[in-house]
């Protein structure tokens with residue numbers, strides 16, 4: 645008779661141990677996924693910061709060009725910073741940043757579809773504005 649009770653106790657103990665093992669395994673998977681997502685977000689943040697430091701990646705340090713006509717060819721000549729494939733001009737707008745008129749070219753990579761803005765400063769636009777202010 646005690647053998648039956650010992651057997652039942654062992655069965656219950658092994659079932660509890662199995663449940664504890666499964667819960668622990670699930671918790672490890674959840675933790676690993678959470679860490680992978682955090683690492684991915686950190687890598688994306690570092691990539692964005694690196695792209696901002698590339699000339700033209702930030703309105704504070706635009707690429708200087710002599711004429712607006714060379715903005716799009718110049719932008720198209722720059723490869724995608726993520727995969728080094730050719731990128732093409734998506735939109736081309738004029739914006740004012742800190743009192744300076746900048747050309748903002750939104751680029752889209754043909755391979756990885758990464759989008760990023762490129763900022764250009766047209767030297768002739770500044771000269772024209774100075775001439776207008778004098779008149």
Ligand SMILES: [Zn+2]
Pocket residue numbers: 724725726727728729753754755756757758
């Ligand atoms: Zn790309």
